[in-house]
Amino acid sequence: MAKTADRQVEHLLRRAGFGARPDELSLFREMSINQAVDLLVNYDSLVDDVDQLIGKPGYAGTTVNGVFSPQSNIAHARQRWLFRMVHTNRPLQEKMTLFWHNHFATGYNKIAGALGAAEGARYMAAKSAEDPGMVRGQIEMLRENALGNFRDLLTAVAKDTAMIVWLDGRTNFKAQPQENFGREIMELFSVGVGNYTEADVYAAARVFTGWNLARPGVNGDPTQHYEFVYNANQHDTNAKTFSFAIYPDGGKTIPARGAASGMQDGIDFINGLAAHPNTARYLAAKLYRFFVSEFGAINVTFVNRIAGVYLQSGYDMRAVMREVLLSPEFWDESAYFARYSWPVEFVVRALKDVGWTGYSVNDALTPLSNMGQILYEPPDVAGWDAGQTWFATGAMLARMNFASSLAGNQKFNLANAVKAAGTGKTPEAMLAYFGDQIVTAPQDASVTTELNNYLHANGAWTGSDAQLQAKASGLVHLMVGSPEYQLV
Amino acid sequence: MKVTRRQFVKGGMAAFTVTFAAPEFVSDLARAQGAHTRNLVILYLGGGNDSLSMIAPYNDPFYASRRPSLAVPAGQVLQIGTDSSKVALGLHPRLTGLKQIFDQGRLALVQRTGYPNQSRSHFQGVDIWSTADPVNSSGLGWVGRYLDSLPSPVDPLVGWNTTGSLPHVLMASHTSVPAISNPAGYSFSSPNGGAEAAAERSTALKIASHLPVDRPELAFVYGSAQAALGTLDRVATVAAYAPSLAYPASGLGQALRAVAGAMNKGIGTRVFYVTTGGFDTHSAQNVNATNGAYYNLMATLNDALLAFFNDLKNQGLLDDTLLVSFSEFGRRITENGSQGTDHGSASAMMVMGGKVNGGLYGTAPSLSTDPSNPTLENNAGDVKFETDFRSVYAQVIDGWLGTDSVKLLGANFKKSGLAFI
Numbered sequence: 001m002a003k004t005a006d007r008q009v010e011h012l013l014r015r016a017g018f019g020a021r022p023d024e025l026s027l028f029r030e031m032s033i034n035q036a037v038d039l040l041v042n043y044d045s046l047v048d049d050v051d052q053l054i055g056k057p058g059y060a061g062t063t064v065n066g067v068f069s070p071q072s073n074i075a076h077a078r079q080r081w082l083f084r085m086v087h088t089n090r091p092l093q094e095k096m097t098l099f100w101h102n103h104f105a106t107g108y109n110k111i112a113g114a115l116g117a118a119e120g121a122r123y124m125a126a127k128s129a130e131d132p133g134m135v136r137g138q139i140e141m142l143r144e145n146a147l148g149n150f151r152d153l154l155t156a157v158a159k160d161t162a163m164i165v166w167l168d169g170r171t172n173f174k175a176q177p178q179e180n181f182g183r184e185i186m187e188l189f190s191v192g193v194g195n196y197t198e199a200d201v202y203a204a205a206r207v208f209t210g211w212n213l214a215r216p217g218v219n220g221d222p223t224q225h226y227e228f229v230y231n232a233n234q235h236d237t238n239a240k241t242f243s244f245a246i247y248p249d250g251g252k253t254i255p256a257r258g259a260a261s262g263m264q265d266g267i268d269f270i271n272g273l274a275a276h277p278n279t280a281r282y283l284a285a286k287l288y289r290f291f292v293s294e295f296g297a298i299n300v301t302f303v304n305r306i307a308g309v310y311l312q313s314g315y316d317m318r319a320v321m322r323e324v325l326l327s328p329e330f331w332d333e334s335a336y337f338a339r340y341s342w343p344v345e346f347v348v349r350a351l352k353d354v355g356w357t358g359y360s361v362n363d364a365l366t367p368l369s370n371m372g373q374i375l376y377e378p379p380d381v382a383g384w385d386a387g388q389t390w391f392a393t394g395a396m397l398a399r400m401n402f403a404s405s406l407a408g409n410q411k412f413n414l415a416n417a418v419k420a421a422g423t424g425k426t427p428e429a430m431l432a433y434f435g436d437q438i439v440t441a442p443q444d445a446s447v448t449t450e451l452n453n454y455l456h457a458n459g460a461w462t463g464s465d466a467q468l469q470a471k472a473s474g475l476v477h478l479m480v481g482s483p484e485y486q487l488v
Numbered sequence: 489m490k491v492t493r494r495q496f497v498k499g500g501m502a503a504f505t506v507t508f509a510a511p512e513f514v515s516d517l518a519r520a521q522g523a524h525t526r527n528l529v530i531l532y533l534g535g536g537n538d539s540l541s542m543i544a545p546y547n548d549p550f551y552a553s554r555r556p557s558l559a560v561p562a563g564q565v566l567q568i569g570t571d572s573s574k575v576a577l578g579l580h581p582r583l584t585g586l587k588q589i590f591d592q593g594r595l596a597l598v599q600r601t602g603y604p605n606q607s608r609s610h611f612q613g614v615d616i617w618s619t620a621d622p623v624n625s626s627g628l629g630w631v632g633r634y635l636d637s638l639p640s641p642v643d644p645l646v647g648w649n650t651t652g653s654l655p656h657v658l659m660a661s662h663t664s665v666p667a668i669s670n671p672a673g674y675s676f677s678s679p680n681g682g683a684e685a686a687a688e689r690s691t692a693l694k695i696a697s698h699l700p701v702d703r704p705e706l707a708f709v710y711g712s713a714q715a716a717l718g719t720l721d722r723v724a725t726v727a728a729y730a731p732s733l734a735y736p737a738s739g740l741g742q743a744l745r746a747v748a749g750a751m752n753k754g755i756g757t758r759v760f761y762v763t764t765g766g767f768d769t770h771s772a773q774n775v776n777a778t779n780g781a782y783y784n785l786m787a788t789l790n791d792a793l794l795a796f797f798n799d800l801k802n803q804g805l806l807d808d809t810l811l812v813s814f815s816e817f818g819r820r821i822t823e824n825g826s827q828g829t830d831h832g833s834a835s836a837m838m839v840m841g842g843k844v845n846g847g848l849y850g851t852a853p854s855l856s857t858d859p860s861n862p863t864l865e866n867n868a869g870d871v872k873f874e875t876d877f878r879s880v881y882a883q884v885i886d887g888w889l890g891t892d893s894v895k896l897l898g899a900n901f902k903k904s905g906l907a908f909i
Contacts, residue, residue: 167770168770168771168826168828170771170826171770171771171772171824171825171826171827171828172825172826173825173826175825176822176823176824176825176826177824177825178770178771178824178825178826178828178830179770179824179830179831180770180830183608183609183830183831187609187611188611193607193609193611193612194612198608198866201608294705295705338705340705340709369652370652370673371652372652372653380534380535380610380768381610382610382611385653388654388659388708389653389654390653391654391708391709391712392649392651392652392653392654392665392666392667392712393664393665393666393667393668393712393713393715393716393719394649394652394666394667394668394669394674394716395652395653395667395712396709396712396713396716397674397675397676397716400676400677400692400713400716401676401677404677404678404679405677405679407679408678408679408680411679441706444698444700444701446695446698447695447698450691450694450695450698451691451695453691453694454687454688454691457683457687457691458683458684458687470680470684471684473679473680474678474679474680474684474687474688477678477679477688478688478691478692478695481692482695483695483696483706483709483710483712483713484706486709487705487706487709
């Protein structure tokens, strides 16, 4: 007998992942909640072989002209990430990577505009193992640090090639410091708006003077690539004083130091930001909205507790996420379906619920754009607005139309599944069958009535193959396109 | 022509009605009788527009000295005269179309717009400009509040957002504004054809019509689905719009083409939202070179607005239209080491339309680095606001929308000398 109820497993996997494939459901229902959270959080114990499944039968397809090159072609990179979200056995790693992508939001277009399309994809998406110069793109860096130490993550972000291009670190010179990164690392990446002054922005810009990129080697050599370099000649060596503590003793001033050792300024500053209590609270509140609930006010008890775990663990996101996923707030009835799904969450969950055999994830890219979310292309450095803003009418229509195209694509599979389950004999049996397959937020009785009326429309029920294909796809279209299904 | 109105919902938190079809009939009739509507177009310049490059105080010696690579040379500006403080001003040389509109007296430029302690954050800044509330910027948008104030039932097409997601300025408590970036793609698809597809569409519509009770978050999604399904047929008419001239292919150009189409087809929309981005010019701002970054921003803006203006004029719709622009902040006066400008404070707003009293409003800043310079702030680093942006909103609300700005903005921001309408 199952140890954890299906609805609990589904809730956990909607949040810590992208919904439940049938195999995930059968795996997790045999575990206790503690075991399930352990498996999700300690994903390092599982072999990460999802990329080797791309192109194999039985999995979602991809569409490429020529060689599949996610390390240099952004459309391929988008397909690979969607594929991973569907088929990974480490769902929380993918979910956290998406969380960090939104948190450290960097847009491919600006990188591609500065360095070229292939290079843009490289610095966003390449895996070091597949790149001739061992370049690790930003999203791979975020994936590797998905449940790592937040201070290390912040440091890696400050040195990340795409980020340095994105927030203009390349032109942060000591004579005229460039404020873009200095501002955003405080406003969006750590302490949050309202917790720093304009003088802090000036000082932060000076801290990062000299944090730049270099591209040594021979032009035309495929191993040649941009990488982080500290350029001592461009570093402002004067002291920098902030309005908040940088050092554990409460010191607010980064001392003047020689140019050669000036990179330590940035390290000290990042340490100070990571240790700042407002960073802890800012992250905890963001985690609440992403993993627990978007409805109602942010739960202050939760934020205080999670912020405490963050600080006590020395910024260990694994410890933080374990606490989040085991928290009473997460498991409270009111948290079920209390989030507006992001477009990628909606698309991937629909693939897991409806089926992927014979579906190419490439066909989801344009619908995702119409829904308002393009992977590797957040609208700006603040990431996606999320919540209700996903549900402008055009975006809602795009969700309904994606449901339509997926249901149409899976028409034969759906009809066969209905037959195999012996649920094609009556409209009621089919409705009950899909009610189990496609779980939504609770529906009012009127919804069930209308769906049932739909199955009865256009003539008597015969259970013929043609009718099953039409009705199964039509019903799945309506269910996946329903407002209730948009909540996770 | 059949005119049907069908009320779907009574009561509930999101009680609005869906007007199905053919208000164009009503509208055509009304227009034939000489009736005019008042359309408002909100234009957001995303990223923080460097108004000193758009409206250049080209004779200010500090303009050139503080912006050695960015200042527009005096010989290249499009001169638009002097403001009330006797500062000579010139438009960016690429704004030849806006110059024409300015010369026709249909473009008002309000200088030094902002608010006290202006935020230099993009996101907080947009929130503040959207809510018209610097203290609590998480509430509803000011245009959303206006839509909420309209007498019920409100047509679900009363607003039209040409971007993919709902901008904060249009957030309302019970008025859902459709996002229609491309009227041609705004249709309901089905995995089946014929009667089966029709049954799916009618089922979707019936489901959406039963708003869930006591679940406002879910009801919001219902409202969106309902508005989408209820407006498909009317939006489809806009896709067939044939403008009187060619619009540029830019996103802004195509969005304004759709706006003109919606007005021309008389589908009932009163408030439109359009945007163009790229104004966050931290580096390589390149104001002056042909195809430089800021030069191209001006090209996009100019070409789209000129096409829109002339098309509306040709269609007899110019007097029915008011366009207002905003951006979250201006930029620092002194250029940075990357030939760009960082986040600053006050900026400028544009108001365009057939009923606009064009010209220069407000005064230009003096760019002197003297820390006591009263037109600047932040140790003479940024432009200090002179006209509260809410005073511009107030003039639009009172003078164009015809509702009470004190009520909508929560305080009296009316300012004399700002009679651009």
